[in-house]
Amino acid sequence: MIHQIFGTMTSAGRKMFVAAIVGFTLYSMVSIAMVLLTVVAIVDVINDSGHLWMYAIALAILLLVKTTSGIWADKQKHCAGFDLVFQIRKQVIRHLKKLPLGYYTQSRLGEISEIIHRDVDNMELIVAHLWTRLSADILVSVLLLSGLLMYSWPLALLMICTLPLAVLYLVLALKYAQPLEKATGDAGADMASLFVEYVRGMPVIKAFSQSHALDDRVHDSIERFAQASGKAAKNRAATLAIYGWIMNLSLVAVITGGLLMVLYGTVSAVVFLVFIVVSVEFYKPFVALEGHWMNYLTCVDSYRRITTVTQAPILSEPKQPRIPQGADIAYEHVTFRYAQADAPALTDASLRIPTGTTTALVGPSGAGKTTATSLLMRFWDVDSGQIRIGGVDLRDIGSEGVLAQISVVMQNVYLFADTIANNISLGKKDASREEIMAAAKAALIHDDIMALPKGYNTRIGENGVGLSGGQRQRLSVARAFLKDAPIVVLDEITANVDPINEALMQRAVTELTAGRTVIVIAHHLHTIQSADQIVVFDAGRIIETGTHTQLCALPDGYYRRMWEQCEGLV
Numbered sequence: 094m095i096h097q098i099f100g101t102m103t104s105a106g107r108k109m110f111v112a113a114i115v116g117f118t119l120y121s122m123v124s125i126a127m128v129l130l131t132v133v134a135i136v137d138v139i140n141d142s143g144h145l146w147m148y149a150i151a152l153a154i155l156l157l158v159k160t161t162s163g164i165w166a167d168k169q170k171h172c173a174g175f176d177l178v179f180q181i182r183k184q185v186i187r188h189l190k191k192l193p194l195g196y197y198t199q200s201r202l203g204e205i206s207e208i209i210h211r212d213v214d215n216m217e218l219i220v221a222h223l224w225t226r227l228s229a230d231i232l233v234s235v236l237l238l239s240g241l242l243m244y245s246w247p248l249a250l251l252m253i254c255t256l257p258l259a260v261l262y263l264v265l266a267l268k269y270a271q272p273l274e275k276a277t278g279d280a281g282a283d284m285a286s287l288f289v290e291y292v293r294g295m296p297v298i299k300a301f302s303q304s305h306a307l308d309d310r311v312h313d314s315i316e317r318f319a320q321a322s323g324k325a326a327k328n329r330a331a332t333l334a335i336y337g338w339i340m341n342l343s344l345v346a347v348i349t350g351g352l353l354m355v356l357y358g359t360v361s362a363v364v365f366l367v368f369i370v371v372s373v374e375f376y377k378p379f380v381a382l383e384g385h386w387m388n389y390l391t392c393v394d395s396y397r398r399i400t401t402v403t404q405a406p407i408l409s410e411p412k413q414p415r416i417p418q419g420a421d422i423a424y425e426h427v428t429f430r431y432a433q434a435d436a437p438a439l440t441d442a443s444l445r446i447p448t449g450t451t452t453a454l455v456g457p458s459g460a461g462k463t464t465a466t467s468l469l470m471r472f473w474d475v476d477s478g479q480i481r482i483g484g485v486d487l488r489d490i491g492s493e494g495v496l497a498q499i500s501v502v503m504q505n506v507y508l509f510a511d512t513i514a515n516n517i518s519l520g521k522k523d524a525s526r527e528e529i530m531a532a533a534k535a536a537l538i539h540d541d542i543m544a545l546p547k548g549y550n551t552r553i554g555e556n557g558v559g560l561s562g563g564q565r566q567r568l569s570v571a572r573a574f575l576k577d578a579p580i581v582v583l584d585e586i587t588a589n590v591d592p593i594n595e596a597l598m599q600r601a602v603t604e605l606t607a608g609r610t611v612i613v614i615a616h617h618l619h620t621i622q623s624a625d626q627i628v629v630f631d632a633g634r635i636i637e638t639g640t641h642t643q644l645c646a647l648p649d650g651y652y653r654r655m656w657e658q659c660e661g662l663v
């Protein structure tokens with residue numbers, strides 16, 4: 094981890110890191126020099142040497158050097174820490190962009206946001222608060238100890254007599270603390286992701302307030318986090334107290350041994366006094382060690398979570414992407430299984446969709462219709478077989494190339510907190526206002542937009558401005574018009590819009606799909622009778638393919654039974 098973190102920092106960041114260590118070393122050395130000078134001054138002034146003003150000036154100069162080096166080192170350490178956080182955050186975002194879209198349906202958004210915010214911020218601890226101080230402290234301690242050993246080695250040995258035991262205790266205690274810190278971090282990430290789910294699902298939660306299912310999960314997660322962090326905090330407090338006690342036994346040893354040596358005349362009272370004062374300075378880094386180590390554990394834990402994003406597998410992209418010739422689609426013996434699933438969602442599926450035709454995918458819930466369209470958009474790559482657009486394998490076209498060929502109109506339309514115009518121009522970033530308006534007119538949403546307070550410049554979400562379900566769907570049709578891709582994937586509208594909106598949507602969609610290759614995930618059989626091809630899925634397999642008339646003519650066919658049931662209901 095340490096090696097990788099240093100590799101992530103820029104050379105300017107690394108320079109600031111070294112500068113911070115130099116600054117803190119200077120700061121600590123000057124602090125010790127001031128203490129020693131004070132002791133010498135007291136002895137000297139008591140002996141009436143008359144150097145009082147000289148000592149006062151020397152102390153004032155040292156104080157100035159100490160303050161300046163402290164401020165400088167502090168600034169350098171924070172800048173080095175920010176450099177690291179900035180670089181890691183950029184790395185995470187770069188990788189997030191490369192991840193297949195399928196990753197986002199699997200992974201929880203709250204968790205990703207928690208990693209980008211809290212875990213990446215935690216990495217600043219490691220550089221700013223841990224390594225710079227620790228490196229400087231270790232350097233100063235070694236220098237101090239060498240000096241004191243030369244000054245009076247018996248007292249110096251007494252000063253460090255319990256230190257190895259204290260450090261050994263700390264190492265063991267922190268090994269014990271590691272799973273507690275990990276549990277706290279994981280519970281925090283879990284709680285954050287549930288909060289996001291909770292806020293996003295608020296309308297549903299309110300509508301089904303009887304069930305309280307998510308309420309209970311949120312409360313459980315809060316409790317789990319409180320319990321985990323409480324346990325970790327108790328353990329920290331106990332570790333700190335015991336560690337401090339073992340270490341301070343050295344101080345008792347120095348005082349007792351030193352007093353005996355003064356009594357027997359082995360050392361002078363001044364040497365003894367110097368040792369007591371310097372011991373306090375010597376122990377300071379070791380007192381801080383516990384906190385440093387805890388920070389280190391936090392960082393290791395955060396780094397582990399960051400790598401779950403930065404090392405998530407990405408789809409391989411072609412060095413020289415090929416451009417499809419035409420908009421016909423071919424599925425050849427496609428098999429695909431989701432990462433955590435036992436059975437494949439699609440098995441040996443083969444299908445040909447000629448350019449400019451409409452194909453409806455039908456079948457019971459969970460049959461594999463959405464998976465088939467997701468694979469076409471390269472949200473994931475197939476496990477075996479291949480999918481081709483215009484005769485070229487999707488893996489040779491590359492993710493960007495594939496998505497450029499396809500417009501998607503889904504039931505759940507995501508709108509960004511931006512202007513209506515920018516929401517439409519997602520399909521074509523450099524679109525002019527005229528092009529945006531033409532697309533909106535074609536999608537029969539122009540009049541609705543003009544009725545909004547600022548027309549196309551109205552921001553979604555501002556002053557409570559929103560769009561109805563039907564309007565949102567037509568806005569997504571406008572996006573598709575603007576994108577003008579040769580293939581359209583359409584999730585057929587279910588009954589969640591009113592008849593007027595549904596009729597408008599149907600007209601807009603008919604206009605959009607004319608002349609394009611269209612795949613419709615069909616929920617109503619009576620809307621797809623005129624499709625050029627109907628593909629029936631069941632348990633991940635394509636079991637029937639044909640026109641409505643052909644499929645109805647199949648004796649005991651699956652589609653025929655579905656159709657008869659549907660007719661019966663009508």
Ligand SMILES: Nc1ncnc2c1ncn2[C@@H]1O[C@H](COP(=O)(O)OP(=O)(O)OP(=O)(O)O)[C@@H](O)[C@H]1O
Nearest residue numbers: 198199431434438457458459460461462463464465
């Ligand atoms: N992200 C996912 N991770 C794991 N399994 C999934 C995922 N998405 C779908 N599945 C599973 O894959 C199978 C096919 O699902 P798919 O969504 O393709 O069916 P569908 O025919 O579109 O269903 P529906 O009409 O209800 O949308 C189902 O068993 C489903 O549980």
